[in-house]
Amino acid sequence: MADTMSVLEMFSPNQNISLKETKNYRQNGSINSNEITTPSIKSLSLLENIDKKSNDCLSLEHNQSDSLSAYEKLTTWKKSIETYLNHIYFNKLTEIDNLLAHGQNQIDIIFKKIPSFEQLVTITSQQQTIDHTYDDIELDYTNSQLFDLTSNNTLLCTSNYYALIYDDITSNLILYNNQSKLNSYLWNIDEYGQPCDLTYSYYLNIYCIITNRGLFTWSYENPFIPLYIDSIKPIHGNRLWTIASTDTRSDVFILFKSGNYIERWNSKIDTKSWQHIKRWSNHELFERNDQRIRTIRMTSNYVAWTVESTKIFEWRVDLLDYNLQIIRQGIKIDYLNKHSSCLLSNFGLEQYLIVDSNGHLLFLLDSNGYINLKNDDITNKRINNAVFMNNNNQQWLIVRLEQPNQLHFIPLLNKTDNKK
Structure with a gap:
């Protein structure tokens, strides 16, 4: 997550970055799909390239989220954001590896506008009644x-x-x-x-x-x-x-x-x-x-x-x-x-x-x-x-x-x- 956040903080939205790479590229990274066990969040559709298997796993947990506390829901949401960003990060690293492996030394990275994560979360207060x-x-x-x-x-x-x-x-x-x-x-x-x-x-x-x-x-x-x-x-x-x-x-x-x-x-x-x-x-x-x-x-x-x-x-x-x-x-x-x-x-x-x-x-x-x-x-x-x-x-x-x-x-x- 530290690597991912450093990328987000380093570049402004809509900025094109050209990176000249050598062929001494790193080993491929991977992420275990079993780690993705947090509730599905509809607003995360703003994030691209999420595979169907991960979404299916997340949607199974979504029905359980109603019984969670506000603290637990927010923590779970944070973890799901981190999981998605890491998933995208490792996929993009793999794309770079593949391009380098095929002799493509001039690589462009285009960052689209980062969504406002603050706007994805709304805190509400509900009157608690005795059952x-x-x-x-x-x-x-x-x-x-x-x-x-x-x-x-x-x-x-x-x-x-x-x-x-x-x-x-x-x-x-x-x-x-x-x-x-x-x-x-x-x-x-x-x-x-x-x-x-x-x-x-x-x-x-x-x-x-x-x-x-x-x-x-x-x-x-x-x-x-x-x-x-x-x-x-x-x-x-x-x-x-x-x-x-x-x-x-x-x-x-x-x-x-x-x-x-x-x-x-x-x-x-x-x-x-x-x-x-x-x-x-x-x-x-x-x-x-x-x-x-x-x-x-x-x-x-x-x-x-x-x-x-x-x-x-x-x-x-x-x-x-x-x-x-x-x-x-x-x-x-x-x-x-x-x-x-x-x-x-x-x-x-x-x-x-x-x-x-x-x-x-x-x-x-x-x-x-x-x-x-x-x-x-x-x-x-x-x-x-x-x-x-x-x-x-x-x-x-x-x-x-x-x-x-x-x-x-x-x-x-x-x-x-x-x-x-």
Whole structure:
């Protein structure tokens, strides 16, 4: 991309350049068509000489772009521009090679007017509304998929297309889609530490893995090189515990074990240099010292956490803004005790799943602030964790069970269609 951009910056539009070449020309360059996996952009028709195979590959991904965040769409667009320019660049280099090989030493290069890339991108603001169809869970068991697991570990997260689990028996990260087990990747515990939380960052387009050593980012596209974010460190012996991210903002929140500290960071795409924004101690967040945060999650608008009162052994959910100022406090969770785990995961835009992996209970916190205990075929089993997945306009509940150790992909019934 550097070579391509230097050409664009060096010459003004409509300028003819004559280059006298010798026969000591470079070796032919090529570009792998498998690298072109980004959404099709109609305005890129301004760029010439794009082969049909590349366009077909791009158009397959275009239908998936609606589910991406604004940040992710813009980053994907940038990558597609770079891919197209590199494709053209290597094709033109090949043309020069061919001319030189046939004895053509006087070569003209004509640059047409460069399109205004700024005009190809328009940012719009849409009013976000709560989808009340997620205020209940109706499951389609007839089309569910089941996978047997070795481990009863609770770790589980999803992207739009994949579910990732950690198997602490084999020390493997295992990737699934709704049809099959895709691959296993050995996680080097001696080097990276024992995982204690998995989260997918839609903004960064990578998985974030919290271990007893620190924070690592990991991609199945490059699964053998986890990136250690060494700027995020334990505080006074308190190790990292869980991480929260969202698809529309670069902010992440890091919760330390026992909830003694929370840090807010600005994450950076393709880099380990994250920016620290603020740190809160437990004493700054709560007046009483008997309150302990178990899990933290976030949406585009809110931060949510589960809190245990270690004095009276009650659990609740609080909703906060990005400065951790309380918006709604004290949504009590019944049926839990001092042995409960109280995991939290996003479900829809403003709803959350709450899982007690010790008592094997599943709750839904709906958009009205009501917490409902779910009681059906799947939740009557020994549930360890549950997360939501939105895959090509099909919503899934991904559930991890123990005794037997299993992973369930269960489609959610489309209640909108049922109302028609």
